[in-house]
Amino acid sequence: MHLSEADIRRIGSPIRAVKEAATAETPDRRDPALVARVSEMLSAIESGGVDAVLRYARELDGFVGDDLEVGAAELVRSGDELPADLRAALDAGAERTRRFAEMQRARLQDFEEEVLPGVVCGQRFVPVENVGAYLPAGRFPLLASAFMTVGVAGVAGVPNIVAATPPSRAGRPHPAVLYAARVSGAESVYAVGGVQALAAMAFGLLDGTPSDMVVGAGNAYVAEAKRQLYGRVGIDVLAGPSEVAVIADDTADAAVVAADLLAQAEHGPTSPASLATTSERLAEEVPREIERQLAGLATAEIAGAAWRDHGTVYLAEDRETVARIMDALAPEHLEVIADDLDWWLDRLRNYGSLFLGPWSTVVYADKGMSGTNHVLPTARGARYSGGLSVAGFLKQLTYQRASRDATRAQAEPTVTVSDFEQLVAHRDSAQLRLSALRG
Numbered sequence: 039m040h041l042s043e044a045d046i047r048r049i050g051s052p053i054r055a056v057k058e059a060a061t062a063e064t065p066d067r068r069d070p071a072l073v074a075r076v077s078e079m080l081s082a083i084e085s086g087g088v089d090a091v092l093r094y095a096r097e098l099d100g101f102v103g104d105d106l107e108v109g110a111a112e113l114v115r116s117g118d119e120l121p122a123d124l125r126a127a128l129d130a131g132a133e134r135t136r137r138f139a140e141m142q143r144a145r146l147q148d149f150e151e152e153v154l155p156g157v158v159c160g161q162r163f164v165p166v167e168n169v170g171a172y173l174p175a176g177r178f179p180l181l182a183s184a185f186m187t188v189g190v191a192g193v194a195g196v197p198n199i200v201a202a203t204p205p206s207r208a209g210r211p212h213p214a215v216l217y218a219a220r221v222s223g224a225e226s227v228y229a230v231g232g233v234q235a236l237a238a239m240a241f242g243l244l245d246g247t248p249s250d251m252v253v254g255a256g257n258a259y260v261a262e263a264k265r266q267l268y269g270r271v272g273i274d275v276l277a278g279p280s281e282v283a284v285i286a287d288d289t290a291d292a293a294v295v296a297a298d299l300l301a302q303a304e305h306g307p308t309s310p311a312s313l314a315t316t317s318e319r320l321a322e323e324v325p326r327e328i329e330r331q332l333a334g335l336a337t338a339e340i341a342g343a344a345w346r347d348h349g350t351v352y353l354a355e356d357r358e359t360v361a362r363i364m365d366a367l368a369p370e371h372l373e374v375i376a377d378d379l380d381w382w383l384d385r386l387r388n389y390g391s392l393f394l395g396p397w398s399t400v401v402y403a404d405k406g407m408s409g410t411n412h413v414l415p416t417a418r419g420a421r422y423s424g425g426l427s428v429a430g431f432l433k434q435l436t437y438q439r440a441s442r443d444a445t446r447a448q449a450e451p452t453v454t455v456s457d458f459e460q461l462v463a464h465r466d467s468a469q470l471r472l473s474a475l476r477g
């Protein structure tokens with residue numbers, strides 16, 4: 039995650055890149071080979087149906103058998119072989135995520151009001167009917183993803199939710215992923231991952247009902263599949279490889295900053311992590327501390343590659359410049375470990391989710407422990423979108439009613455504008471009502 043020359047020009051104040059990314063690739067660059075591969079897979083699945091889905095599932099994920107559906111018995115039994123503390127942690131994450139989604143739902147209000155005499159307009163929030171939820175589990179089983187998708191869709195009132203997750207090495211999904219899905223309210227889960235999962239949900243190849251919307255995070259293949267399916271189905275956000283950025287001043291501890299950067303870098307070798315600071319001390323210490331922590335990290339191969347290729351450290355003279363850096367990077371997760379948190383909360387605007395102060399950290403939200411959703415925009419999508427939430431499953435529909443007495447106020451200007459546009463049928467539709475009023 040790095041600033042382009044154009045970003046630096048726009049920011050307009052001096053910035054020193056203390057650590058630069060080894061690759062010039064930004065997270066929003068689409069790899070043409072990957073785009074072509076996804077397109078080819080979607081076409082093959084659309085024409086080949088379930089057989090094509092099974093073929094990719096076997097080839098890419100070692101799926102065994104012919105039936106992608108995880109049976110009700112396997113879903114119910116999923117918790118039996120898990121340690122009690124893991125079950126309790128998953129129960130807590132599901133519950134907290136649900137509770138925050140309920141709080142958000144309570145603040146989305148239907149209403150109707152008279153906008154001019156005799157004309158009443160209103161809005162209603164209506165849930166999407168069929169949702170396909172993707173639960174990523176390629177490199178690591180991300181257990182909390184079900185809370186964020188299946189659980190939150192349930193709070194929105196979505197009547198038909200199907201979940202798909204890649205099989206793990208034994209050819210079946212991990213029981214912990216299934217348990218997390220179950221405590222989130224899933225009744226229908228399929229052992230299929232990646233592009234083939236999203237295509238199967240969108241084309242109705244799993245339970246026979248095409249999803250109206252597919253949601254959930256995943257790797258670059260998953261994000262690209264959602265992008266290509268968009269329009270034919272709705273999507274939540276383009277939630278690709280995880281990213282983190284930290285804003286820190288002299289009050290921050292280098293070990294904490296380094297740990298939080300590595301925590302997201304370990305997702306994959308293309309996961310960017312960035313620090314922007316006003317502290318010269320921190321700008322020097324954090325890269326050293328990252329190397330020190332990497333030496334003892336079991337996932338160092340992944341996190342080290344991510345840090346080398348996509349990690350950056352920027353030193354700026356003042357906090358406004360740091361804020362402008364974040365306006366440009368628009369990271370998925372943004373931590374602030376600095377004084378005057380209210381100033382930062384007020385000033386920052388481009389992030390998927392914000393973590394204020396040293397006692398708040400991304401990994402808590404990753405696991406559902408704070409309650410916010412961890413399906414968040416990546417690749418600078420936070421410039422125009424927030425993350426998945428209960429609102430994402432609700433269509434904000436409008437309606438209007440008008441009394442006979444309100445006809446003139448709407449029909450006369452409609453006739454005027456339609457005449458100007460030469461849209462005569464439009465004019466006639468309004469004129470007819472005016473005539474009825476007069477006659």
Ligand SMILES: NC(=O)c1ccc[n+]([C@@H]2O[C@H](COP(=O)([O-])OP(=O)(O)OC[C@H]3O[C@@H](n4cnc5c(N)ncnc54)[C@H](O)[C@@H]3O)[C@@H](O)[C@H]2O)c1
Nearest residue numbers: 174175176177204231232255256257277279280305413414
């Ligand atoms: N942005 C967010 O909100 C968010 C949230 C959680 C996770 N994530 C990200 O989700 C990702 C999870 O990635 P993952 O790979 O571990 O799991 P995944 O479930 O996203 O992807 C696994 C699937 O990728 C497909 N795949 C792998 N290589 C392929 C190839 N060469 N051609 C076609 N398909 C291929 C396989 O079918 C496999 O099932 C991570 O990058 C993580 O950072 C993002």
Ligand SMILES: N[C@H](CO)Cc1c[nH]c[nH+]1
Nearest residue numbers: 180182280281404405412
């Ligand atoms: N950091 C991911 C969102 O980008 C979510 C997650 C879950 N578990 C671990 N991480």
Ligand SMILES: [Zn+2]
Nearest residue numbers: 280301302404
């Ligand atoms: Zn994470």
